[in-house]
Amino acid sequence: MLSRTADHLYWMARSIERAENMARVLDVTYNMSLVPNAAESEAALWLPALEISGNVEAYEREYEEYSAADVIHYLAMDMNNPSSIYSALRSARENAHAVRVAMTSETWENINALWLEFGQFTEQDFTKGGLREFCDWVKARSHLFRGVCFGTMLRDDAFNFVRLGTFIERADNTARLLDVKYHLLLPTQEEVGGAVDYYEWSAVLRSVSAFQAYQKIFSDTIVPWRVAELLVLRCDMPRSLHACFDEITPILEQLSGVRSSESRRLAGELHAKLHYGKMNDIFQNGLHEFLSDFIESNNLLGTEIQRTFLNAAVN
Amino acid sequence: MQKSASQFFDEMQLNATDVRGIYSAYNKWLQNVPHQQLSTKRAEAEVLFRRVGITFNVYGEEDGAERLIPFDVIPRLISAKEWSHLSAGAIQRVRALNMFLHDIYHKQEIIHAGIVPASILANSQYRPEMFGVDLPNQIYAHIAGIDLVRTSESQFYVLEDNLRTPSGVSYMLEDRKMMMRLFPELFRRYSIAPVEHYPQVLLNNLRAVAQPGIQDPTVVLLSPGAYNSAYFEHAFIAQQMGIELVEGQDLFVRNNAVYMRTTQGPQRVDVIYRRIDDDYLDPLAFNANSMLGVPGLLSVYRNGGVTLANAVGTGVADDKATYIHVPAMIKFYLDETPILENVPTYELSKEEDLQYTLAHLDELVVKEVQGSGGYGMLVGPAASKNELEEFRLRIISSPSSYIAQPTLALSTCPTLVEKGIAPRHVDLRPFVLSGKTVTLVPGALCRVALKEGSLVVNSSQGGGTKDTWVLEGELENLTQQLTKVKQTKTSKVEEPVC
Numbered sequence: 053m054l055s056r057t058a059d060h061l062y063w064m065a066r067s068i069e070r071a072e073n074m075a076r077v078l079d080v081t082y083n084m085s086l087v088p089n090a091a092e093s094e095a096a097l098w099l100p101a102l103e104i105s106g107n108v109e110a111y112e113r114e115y116e117e118y119s120a121a122d123v124i125h126y127l128a129m130d131m132n133n134p135s136s137i138y139s140a141l142r143s144a145r146e147n148a149h150a151v152r153v154a155m156t157s158e159t160w161e162n163i164n165a166l167w168l169e170f171g172q173f174t175e176q177d178f179t180k181g182g183l184r185e186f187c188d189w190v191k192a193r194s195h196l197f198r199g200v201c202f203g204t205m206l207r208d209d210a211f212n213f214v215r216l217g218t219f220i221e222r223a224d225n226t227a228r229l230l231d232v233k234y235h236l237l238l239p240t241q242e243e244v245g246g247a248v249d250y251y252e253w254s255a256v257l258r259s260v261s262a263f264q265a266y267q268k269i270f271s272d273t274i275v276p277w278r279v280a281e282l283l284v285l286r287c288d289m290p291r292s293l294h295a296c297f298d299e300i301t302p303i304l305e306q307l308s309g310v311r312s313s314e315s316r317r318l319a320g321e322l323h324a325k326l327h328y329g330k331m332n333d334i335f336q337n338g339l340h341e342f343l344s345d346f347i348e349s350n351n352l353l354g355t356e357i358q359r360t361f362l363n364a365a366v367n
Numbered sequence: 368m369q370k371s372a373s374q375f376f377d378e379m380q381l382n383a384t385d386v387r388g389i390y391s392a393y394n395k396w397l398q399n400v401p402h403q404q405l406s407t408k409r410a411e412a413e414v415l416f417r418r419v420g421i422t423f424n425v426y427g428e429e430d431g432a433e434r435l436i437p438f439d440v441i442p443r444l445i446s447a448k449e450w451s452h453l454s455a456g457a458i459q460r461v462r463a464l465n466m467f468l469h470d471i472y473h474k475q476e477i478i479h480a481g482i483v484p485a486s487i488l489a490n491s492q493y494r495p496e497m498f499g500v501d502l503p504n505q506i507y508a509h510i511a512g513i514d515l516v517r518t519s520e521s522q523f524y525v526l527e528d529n530l531r532t533p534s535g536v537s538y539m540l541e542d543r544k545m546m547m548r549l550f551p552e553l554f555r556r557y558s559i560a561p562v563e564h565y566p567q568v569l570l571n572n573l574r575a576v577a578q579p580g581i582q583d584p585t586v587v588l589l590s591p592g593a594y595n596s597a598y599f600e601h602a603f604i605a606q607q608m609g610i611e612l613v614e615g616q617d618l619f620v621r622n623n624a625v626y627m628r629t630t631q632g633p634q635r636v637d638v639i640y641r642r643i644d645d646d647y648l649d650p651l652a653f654n655a656n657s658m659l660g661v662p663g664l665l666s667v668y669r670n671g672g673v674t675l676a677n678a679v680g681t682g683v684a685d686d687k688a689t690y691i692h693v694p695a696m697i698k699f700y701l702d703e704t705p706i707l708e709n710v711p712t713y714e715l716s717k718e719e720d721l722q723y724t725l726a727h728l729d730e731l732v733v734k735e736v737q738g739s740g741g742y743g744m745l746v747g748p749a750a751s752k753n754e755l756e757e758f759r760l761r762i763i764s765s766p767s768s769y770i771a772q773p774t775l776a777l778s779t780c781p782t783l784v785e786k787g788i789a790p791r792h793v794d795l796r797p798f799v800l801s802g803k804t805v806t807l808v809p810g811a812l813c814r815v816a817l818k819e820g821s822l823v824v825n826s827s828q829g830g831g832t833k834d835t836w837v838l839e840g841e842l843e844n845l846t847q848q849l850t851k852v853k854q855t856k857t858s859k860v861e862e863p864v865c
């Protein structure tokens with residue numbers, strides 16, 4: 053298929069996944085704000101949400117304090133924030149529009165409808181309510197998007213690039229979420245089992261739809277290292293790093309065909325770490341170090357995919 | 368003076384009480400449908416069009432908003448007999464025009480015979496680069512949109528031939544789909560000739576004009592991109608034909624061939640259905656600032672490394688100064704009598720015609736010779752004093768840039784407007800396809816001027832569209848054609864990797 057088409061499909065899927073993850077982060081942070089004494093201050097509660105999205109510096113250039121209203125606006129609706137839900141969904145729609153031919157009409161209509169419906173939220177003041185409904189809506193539209201792709205698209209390269217975009221973005225987002233939260237919560241480790249801690253960790257789990265899975269698998273108190281294990285190594289947990297690379301690796305094998313490529317090698321290497329890695333070893337060397345390495349390698353993989361398939365040079 | 372609506376021929380209403388025969392069943396149905404219900408259906412159509420993204424971008428609008436072309440729920444009906452007349456006329460015209468284009472870029476016999484003046488070679492749409500270039504099947508205008516208007520029961524005129532990159536066929540197809548969805552009961556009542564096979568017929572024609580010897584030609588559609596006003600149509604047709612929708616940046620030239628950049632490396636392209644004007648096709652040959660085109664494309668094209676549809680240089684034949692010679696071309700090349708008539712046209716390069724036009728400006732329609740899309744046009748009877756004066760000065764400063772025609776009493780068709788159902792002026796654009804043979808599917812884009820009294824139907828000027836129903840009767844060829852389409856299969860079949 054055309055490299056440009058693949059590029060648009062890939063970024064369309066990444067953008068939708070990004071919007072979904074941003075909605076998840078906003079949703080759980082907002083829920084935490086309803087728990088009494090969840091954080092020392094409004095800033096302590098909302099700053100992590102910015103850190104997960106990786107753009108604290110850009111935020112500080114525009115806003116003075118970490119108030120709920122400002123952070124919510126920045127992450128949900130700010131047109132100048134390239135990672136806001138607004139920007140992500142807009143980019144998804146623009147990418148889709150540019151290659152509507154390459155997808156099924158159901159897929160295109162789904163994204164077009166998403167963008168049309170989005171209009172109803174843009175004027176809303178979320179400090180007065182409606183944030184949860186908005187986040188639910190974003191998540192539901194993202195589910196619908198994946199569903200319509202899965203249910204209608206021919207299993208060809210177009211489908212592969214859509215899936216590739218989804219899982220590269222998801223792996224990045226899950227790793228960031230875990231890194232920020234784990235980092236923040238570790239100092240209070242000795243008090244594991246406290247009420248706030250429980251809420252905080254269950255919020256992390258809920259943000260990746262893993263709360264019920266945790267209960268089902270461990271049926272025990274929520275402890276940080278098990279959360280980490282669930283989100284890093286469990287292959288049956290659909291938003292875990294391992295699960296993402298279970299999808300990414302075979303797609304790259306198939307797209308590369310007989311060609312060897314750096315992206316294929318990188319994916320294989322990352323996959324092996326997740327597939328054969330032990331949680332004890334990861335903790336011994338530091339979870340934060342592991343996650344930073346992972347985020348960097350995953351980014352590098354993104355760059356390689358871009359170079360190999362999406363910006364195909366003339367030669 | 369503005370004629371009152373009743374003085375125009377109406378497609379449905381014979382007079383205040385009776386309707387034309389073909390409309391009688393429709394009229395019976397319409398009598399029993401409250402207008403409110405029609406409005407609801409129209410609103411439903413709008414929601415669907417918006418959802419599907421059947422929109423166009425209007426140049427010069429600040430927000431770059433995507434707008435809907437208004438869709439009217441009342442169809443235009445054409446009898447089988449009328450259609451066979453119109454289609455024969457349109458086919459005849461396109462055959463002659465293709466022969467003219469081949470001639471003018473080769474021996475120029477029509478000029479030597481004194482039928483078309485040699486001044487045509489100075490026309491800016493004449494491309495000297497095309498002189499002596501041989502094209503597969505000698506076809507230049509693979510897709511032609513012939514604009515027809517009607518003034519009475521039996522009188523149709525050809526308003527213009529669109530031979531460059533005619534657009535609008537997606538509305539023919541989408542309007543039909545919409546009507547079938549909104550009013551299925553009408554399709555049971557009438558036997559309406561289907562148009563859905565248009566993309567297949569087009570693809571077969573495009574494959575047929577690949578350079579000889581190519582077994583399994585790769586056809587692509589070249590679009591200026593998502594910000595072009597007709598992008599929806601480009602995407603739609605490419606999808607219907609199952610071909611790649613490419614932009615200039617996706618193509619490159621190497622070793623006298625055109626390739627597209629794919630995730631699996633370069634892939635050769637044999638036929639380009641291009642929806643980009645000549646001027647923007649190749650920055651090395653034409654407009655050097657064009658970001659839309661493919662550097663080196665023209666040189667490959669001239670050497671027979673790729674086929675372009677439509678060909679480069681067709682503009683010289685759909686120019687309004689050339690238009691006046693089409694009936695003579697039909698005689699000259701085909702030795703036939705023209706089936707469809709031209710609108711009588713004043714050539715303002717002739718002193719006599721110029722004087723007449725200036726004296727009767729408020730009665731005439733004046734058009735720029737190279738204008739299109741309803742831009743740069745004066746409708747005398749509807750123009751203000753200032754507009755008339757302004758146009759008079761423009762004409763005097765460059766008479767040969769304009770032609771004038773009598774203001775035609777375009778037929779009207781009942782249309783759902785705010786006040787209810789009222790007559791509005793319409794035209795008709797069937798699409799003639801040339802490749803192996805010259806054919807057209809039984810249908811057309813019907814444009815309607817929604818403003819009361821307006822004669823300008825262009826979508827860029829607030830016009831809307833209607834579905835056109837060609838009623839089946841003696842259209843025995845049609846079924847034959849359909850079977851043929853079904854039998855054609857693409858040989859390029861990829862096996863799944865499982």
